[in-house]
Amino acid sequence: MxxxxxxxxxxxxxxxxxxxxxxxxxxxxxxxxxxxxxxxxxxxxxxxxxxxxxxxxxxxxxxxxxxxxxxxxxxxxxxxxxxxxxxxxxxxxxxxxxxxxxxxxxxxxxxxxxxxxxxxxxxxxxxxxxxxxxxxxxxxxxYYPLALLLIIFLFGAVIFFFFKTNKASEQNKLWAGMAKETAHQIGTPLTSLLGWNELLKSEKINQDITKEIAKDITRLETITDRFSKIGSIPDLEVHDIVSETEKAYEYLKRRSSKLIHFSFTSDIDELPVLLNPPLFNWSIENLVKNGIDAMKGRGNITIEIEKKGPNVHILVSDTGHGIPKSNFQNIFNPGVTSKKRGWGLGLSLVKRIVEEYHKGKIKVLSSSKEGTIMQISLKANV
Missing domain, CATH: 3.30.450 (Beta-Lactamase)
Incomplete structure (x- = not known):
């Protein structure tokens, strides 16, 4: 940068x-x-x-x-x-x-x-x-001095928003550069891991072990692909929103604690939507992981899909401690986090993926001491 x-x-x-x-x-x-x-x-x-x-x-x-x-x-x-x-x-x-x-x-x-x-x-x-x-x-x-004062105020406001937008643009370029560099750095050991896994297969080691290693390698490839797409306009293709959401759900369910109870419901069997699957799945994973953190590793995670008019809503619910209403908008800003060691990038990335890349909307639908419901809204491709 x-x-x-x-x-x-x-x-x-x-x-x-x-x-x-x-x-x-x-x-x-x-x-x-x-x-x-x-x-x-x-x-x-x-x-x-x-x-x-x-x-x-x-x-x-x-x-x-x-x-x-x-x-x-x-x-x-x-x-x-x-x-x-x-x-x-x-x-x-x-x-x-x-x-x-x-x-x-x-x-x-x-x-x-x-x-x-x-x-x-x-x-x-x-x-x-x-x-x-x-x-x-x-x-x-x-009244001319009053008009001039108003002009000064408007002029100052324009300059303020210009610098603020310019600063945000510089920050976005910085994060995009870091993401692409991370993807580049992961690529080298990932290629080496692929080679080592093939070598292990030839040594007639338990196939279950090599299969699990292959799954993790595939996962690392997906992560690398996600980071490489940050900062550039990703390609969107028509995919079934139900199956893509369910893929992310199943992946998280298999790798989460048994203390977390997962459920998935949909009022439609399938629905074509313009998506970039790696980035969309990343959004779902971030929302689910935030919910798990809010529940401190114990509770219920529910993913629901419902179609309303031309839009499809993906609802991610948790039974965590909730979000204050005053923070409904702030939580999507970079650096805002309730975690002691958090960077506050997860929800800001989700917002960027949903709203900038997929032209959708994300918001806190509701939140209380009983839990939080996050809603992603996308336009159906019908």
Whole structure:
């Protein structure tokens, strides 16, 4: 496995640079928002001054026209003008809403929270109070930092999942490499064992002994074949799911303790399914062995096959101590195990074989102190 520290460092630098750029954009937007708000405040103060000039110069036509021109330039900022008697005038608010006193009172409170009111004073006497809200442009700009923060969050989430997926991919390559190397290492002594067994047969040794050795050699060949398939897409062919499951069942039954009671049931005689038999049998064996470990070598193991619609379900049950519901998904992750000396690879391999290679599903159907039922679901080839 080739781990590239330079590539990892460049990814970190790229991530930091991206966050710095986005942070600068956020800071710049916030500064722009404040400056724009100050600009609007200045315009409102000019408008208030024009309003005062209008009151003072009602006889001066020229000054009145200039004042009206200044006041008429504001067509975007909503305003409510309240005089000392409580009379209300509105600007840039629709006539229908301006006629609703409750709406205007609510707007006054809103404008007061957004911007400090401007008092129009003449010779120490309060004539009018100007309440104004944010313009439409400012309102849109106000939510821009929130949108940018959301973008930062989504960007961070994408980067996080990218690194997580990349790490998982590297781990998968590592395990696949180890599996293939194991298969390669087993191959050499296995060839030697085949030769020695043939030699023993020629020496007229008890045939039962050589037959059992041949069975174990065949078993080692199967294991080698399984490990060699990890990390590559295996070939799937049509096989009878019932007979293939029963083969795995019989093998385990013969080689397990007499304290384990095995049972096998099926509601169908045969059913064609696209399978890779060595890998499928490996999945069944892993589930059964996990069940035996959960029962501490004493209890009942049941394998059931049932067809429901287009799918066939293989149920592997044990009478072990059960799995907490919170761990129903976690147990399929690499490294998760309840065994003191376990590697936590068995169920993760089963999940990969079932879901990635056979396009099926595996899950904990149920679990309690009385036992656990694991379910493999595959699509029937009919």
């Amino acid at each position: 080739n781990f590239n520290p330079k590539k990892k460092a460049s990814n970190i630098i790229l991530l930091i640079s991206a966050f710095v750029i986005v942070s600068l954009i956020l800071w710049n937007t916030n500064s722009f928002f404040k400056n724009f708000k100050e600009e609007e405040r200045l315009k409102m103060e000019i408008w208030a001054t024009a309003q005062l000039e209008l009151i003072q110069s009602s006889v001066d036509q020229e000054l009145g026209n200039l004042t009206l021109k200044v006041m008429g330039n504001n067509t975007s900022t909503p305003m409510i003008l309240v005089n000392e008697e409580g009379s209300i005038k509105t600007h840039n608010i629709s006539a229908e809403k301006a006629a609703d006193s409750i709406y205007l009172q609510r707007k006054i409170r809103q404008f007061e929270s957004e911007n400090e009111p401007i008092h129009i004073i003449q010779e120490g006497e309060l004539l009018e109070t100007l309440y104004y809200g944010n313009s439409e442009v400012l309102n849109k700009l106000k």
